[in-house]
Amino acid sequence: MSDKSIWIEWEQPPQDDYSCEVQEYKIKYRKIQNQQFREAEAVMNQSVALPSSSFIVFNVPRAPDLITNFTLPDLEPSTEYEICVLASGIVGDGPCSNSIFVTTFCPAPGPARKVKGKGGTRKISLAWDPPIETQTFGPVLGYKISCRKRNSRDDFNQRETEQLDFEFSNLDDKTLYEIKVVAYNESGDSPEELLEVQTLPSAPGPARKVKGKGGTRKISLAWDPPIETQTFGPVLGYKISCRKRNSRDDFNQRETEQLDFEFSNLDDKTWYEIRVVAYNESGDSPEELLEVQTLPSDFRFISAFVRARILMKSQRL
Incomplete structure (x- = not known):
């Protein structure tokens, strides 16, 4: 499952219950706040996306080689769906299975905005605005802030915070650093926001x-x-x-x-x-x-x- 798709799997009807040979399966799904079902029919080897009022049709081989799993595509993020499956033969459709309710993942957030950095003596202070809020991605859980000297091959020194600011300390004086700021939620990381900030020289020694x-x-x-x-x-x-x-x-x-x-x-x-x-x-x-x-x-x-x-x-x- 992802933020725009749901994978479902089912079993074939028991042999004793066959009224006719199963030729294909149909998947019905809808957003639970919507009273009208959208339907998709499973067909082997290809799928054709049609307008929302039409079926997505799959040609399925005869039993016992029927396809019994399918990924519903082109769904909306952070949305709950009601899903059921039915078998279809030459005399028509069988009854729907019990419905299941599945919610698509929320997508990863957008990037942190207006990221600013200010160098001090052996420190760099950072501040930013949260990603633009939308109805599709869930709450931001925090931010990953990474720092290393420019052109260094060392790994980034990564920290995490739930705040909208952070300070790296104990850095070298008068040195340029690469900074990355990434927002994240349960679905993953946002695109990186990159900047370079130079620390200030240290205060002088005594006269x-x-x-x-x-x-x-x-x-x-x-x-x-x-x-x-x-x-x-x-x-x-x-x-x-x-x-x-x-x-x-x-x-x-x-x-x-x-x-x-x-x-x-x-x-x-x-x-x-x-x-x-x-x-x-x-x-x-x-x-x-x-x-x-x-x-x-x-x-x-x-x-x-x-x-x-x-x-x-x-x-x-």
Whole structure:
């Protein structure tokens, strides 16, 4: 049986009940909501499809070589039929057998629609709409989602879900993947929906050799860029944050594309917490943390006074 056909089989009438020689069999069938029978007559070796109001006729050899099975074609999917079989001879048709009720399979669903994919760092997020609903195919039971690197000969990594979205994780960075989305029901799979999605590069590693120097009401910072790898994309800049040590205030964050920065207008002789973070399109690097103390406000005057005394002493000598 399929979504458009039903295979039936029957036994010959008992020999004692023959009123005449069986010459052929007829199959009567109808949709159970329809009061009018459509008939098909079994004939050996060929079948001719006629309009729905006409018989499908089979020429059957004489007993004991009569055909006792037949596949009813051109039926409607997901439809229940009432079927019976009768024997026919030279004097006419015999009584129908007991009716059986058979429902054709629902066909496989249509493809998932509007399939979209978005690459992230080591992941791909997918979303889609369900197949167009029809009266012929049954409910979609779920979706098979498959993924592998483009041009790879490896088997697809297949998962299943009943939802309309899915996420593949733990993928390689900055890599193009082939994606397949297939809807399925009890009768089989839909046609595949194919797309290609590239994962993003990873976030960069931390800034290196971060150094800070406190001045009068200022802190000067300098660092080296993260170690370059093939997985993360170009560094777009650096986020530098500053606040007083043990403070609950938000960090004062600034951004720069350079490898140095200076916070000014700070309090004198105060410890500050500093954070330096590299970032790219995929996100932020781990933080590099340090603490730096600003100098007292009279540091310049003391330094200048010391230099002046040294200069006067040397002049006397």
